[in-house]
Amino acid sequence: MALPGTRARGWAAAAKIAQRRRHAEGARGSSSRAPPSSRAALYVHWPYCEKRCSYCNFNKYVPRGVDEAAMRSCLVTEAQTLLRLSGVRRVESVFFGGGTPSLASPSTVAAVLEAVDQAAHLPADSEVTLEANPTSPSGARLAAFGAAGVNRLSIGLQSLDDTELQLLGRTHSARDALQTLAEARRLFPGRVSVDLMLGLPAQQVQRGTLPAPDPELAAEMYQEGRAVLREAGFRQYEVSNFARNGALSTHNWTYWQCGQYLGIGPGAHGRFVPQGAGGHTREARIQTLEPDNWMKEVMLFGHGTRRRVPLGQLELLEEVLAMGLRTDVGITHQHWQQFEPQLSLWDVFGASEEVKALLAQGLLLLDHRLEAAVSAQCQVDGLGISVFPPKEAPAVRPSTSWDRTTCCKAKDLK
Ligand code: SF4
Helix, strand or coil: CCCHHHHHHHHHHHHHHHHHHHHHHHHHCCCCCCCHHHEEEEEEEECECCCCCCCCCCCCECCCCCCHHHHHHHHHHHHHHHHHHHCCCEEEEEEEEECCHHHCCHHHHHHHHHHHHHHCCCCCCCEEEEEECCCCCCHHHHHHHHHHCCCEEEEEEECCCHHHHHHCCCCCCHHHHHHHHHHHHHHCCCCEEEEEECCCCCCCCECCECCCCCHHHHHHHHHHHHHHHHHCCCEEEECCEEECCCCCCHHHHHHHCCCCEEEECCCCEEEECCHHHCCCCCEEEEECCCHHHHHHHHHHHCCCEEEEEECCHHHHHHHHHHHHCCECCCECHHHHHHHCCCCCHHHHHCCCHHHHHHHHCCCCCCCCCCCCCECECCECCECCCCCECHHHCCCCCCCCCCCCCCEEEEECCC
16 A cells, blocks of 8 residues: 555556556567467456455455555566466456455556566556455546556445445445446446445344345346346346446456466466476466465565466366356357367267256257357256357357356446
C-alpha cells in the first residue's frame, strides 16, 4: 500500500514502465502464434485485504503494514524464475487477483508486467485483468492502473443491497459499488466484469461465518439470473460466467481449456511443464501460503514453490473433462485430441456401463463421429454430452446447471 506522498511519483513511474513495454512491443513487431507448450497465462496473487469478509475462504491477510517494495521485488523475482523454469515464450494473459490487488500500487503492477515481458513476451493486446474492490480505487487510481498496463477490471460488487453487503462484511456500500462501476466502464469500456453473489442467506451471521444458503432457493435464483442475463444479450460461457459482445475472460478460458498457467505470489497455483528445467510432464505447483514465509523463500531460492505434483496422463484427462464440461462449448474432438491423440471420447466412454445408463436416461449423448463440432457438452438439468454437426452448431449453446453455484459474473457491461 503506497504512502500518499509517493503516489503521484509512483503512478508516473508506472505509466513510464508501461510505455517502455509498448515501445519494445512495437520494435519486436507482432509475433506469430507460438506452440501451446511455449504459451501460458499468468496469475499474480496479492494477498492483502483491508478487512476480512465473513464468507471468504481465500488466502488473504489483514496486515498492520505492508512492505510493498519487498513484495514487488519478490513478485518480479518469482515471475522471472517460473518463466525461466517453464520455458514459456509468450504470456497471453495476466490476472492480478487476491486478496485485494487494487490496494497495490500501479507501479507494482507495472513492474510485474515489465518483468514478464522481458522474461518472456507479453503482447500489447494481452488481456491484463485487475480485481478491484469498490472501496479501494478512486477514479484517478483506476486510471493509473490503466496507464500501468491493466486493460480489464474485475470488480467485487457481490450485491447492490446495503444490508447484504454488511452481512458479508464488505467495506463498500451499494452507492460505492455503482460509482466504481460507472468509473470503471468509462475507463475500460467493454472490459469490465462484476462478481455477484446469489443465494445469500437472510439470516444473521453465525460465529463469523454465514449459514449455508437454501439450495432450492439458490437454484431458483440461479435460473432466474440466467434468464435475465440471457434476455439482456449475455452468453453463459461457463457455469457461473456470462459475457456479451464476445468479452469473455480469456484468462479464465485458459483454465477451462486446460492451457498452461503460472501462478506467482503467496498461495498461487500453477500448472505447466517445466521445460526450461528439462521436464516433460505437466506439474501442479503450489506456492507457500503465508506472505512473510513466501518472501523469505523467494529471496533464498528465487521462488516460493511449496509443492510440486506431477500430473499423470489420466489426471490430465480428468481435468480436461471436468474443466471442459463447465463451458458452453463442451469438449470438442479437436480439443480432446490435443491431450489424447490415440483414443477418442467414444473409445474411452462408449463401453462404460455408467455412461450407458446415462444415455438410456437421456442425460447423456455421446458422439462418435469425428466430424461433429462438439463431442461432449453439459446440458441444462443434468450432465449431458451432445452432438451438433458443424452446420447445425448454434452460436450460443445451452448451458449448465449441474453445478449449482452461488456466484455469477456478468462481463462486458457496455
Ligand atoms: S476482499 Fe476479497 S479476498 Fe479480501 S476478505 Fe473480502 S472476499 Fe476475501
